[in-house]
Amino acid sequence: MKRLVPLLAVVPVAASYTISGKFAFPTGLLIVLFALFLGFHAKSEHSGSVPGLGLFWLGPLATVWALSERREGREIWNLTLPLGLAVGAVGTMLLLRRTIPRNQIWLILAAILTWCVSYFGGSGGGADHMRSYYSFLGLSPEATWTLIVWSRKFIHVTFYSLLATCFYNFLASERPKPYLEALSFALSMAVCDEWRQNMMPNREGSIRDVILDIGAASIWLWWRYLRKNSTNPKAPGSERQT
Structure with a gap:
């Protein structure tokens, strides 16, 4: 069960x-x-x-x-x-x-x-819907749009880094280094999400967002790899004696 x-x-x-x-x-x-x-x-x-x-x-x-x-x-x-x-x-x-x-x-x-x-990748998660969230700041339309763009990019980076990390941690108990599997999972989600947005009348998919998502997930997994290797160095005397 x-x-x-x-x-x-x-x-x-x-x-x-x-x-x-x-x-x-x-x-x-x-x-x-x-x-x-x-x-x-x-x-x-x-x-x-x-x-x-x-x-x-x-x-x-x-x-x-x-x-x-x-x-x-x-x-x-x-x-x-x-x-x-x-x-x-x-x-x-x-x-x-x-x-x-x-x-x-x-x-x-x-x-x-x-x-x-x-x-958030659907029709209710477009950039236009975020304007009301920043209206209390009293910024100009240009400054508001710049803030929206950077906020959305930050959300992309955070979401897909966490997504790859969760899938990596799930597989880590069964496989020693499931980096490619975790990255493939994040890639498939990014591609499917942008493809679905491209089919909506008020949204537009972007290959640049896919690259941003996978880049963020790759950097995070690479950091995990470096951290894991730094905390598990080879034992003294394990090198071949000459």
Whole structure:
């Protein structure tokens, strides 16, 4: 049963791609079903994890409520949606540390990041939607646009570095150096996301973003490689004596 948990974590990811990168009510229902399954599963084995179980149930319910508010056109969903996701994520981490092997937590984190990439890569994640976020700064239109561009590039670098790291940590328990596998995973996500954006009327895919994403993931994995080698030097006397 525990082996099904990482697979179920990917279901919302597939759903969000199916509905063209938009958070919609069917996706929220899938979150609730996933929460119910893992909630009951965790409750039966670790009934003492009351905080984690409570947050795990509260997060999806707040998320679905936020989605329903969005459909009604109420602005409060802008606050409740990320709050519900954050609460659910905290509860998830508290529960998963007790119910499944730790290496599989990295796979679920990768699924959550992929889900975020799916949403922000959709029609609701364009640069035009970010103008309202920076309006309180009182900047000129040119300065606001420059800030938006740099913010989006920073998000690209951060997201795909974390995505490659999560997948690397998941595979590290089975393979000694899964650098290429982690990089391939990040590359496939970057290509699919930009290709999907190119099919949307108000978005435009960019090969430069793919290069930026893979460059960031490569630098991060290279840093991990150098750090791992520096902390595990060869033992004295291991060299061949002449």
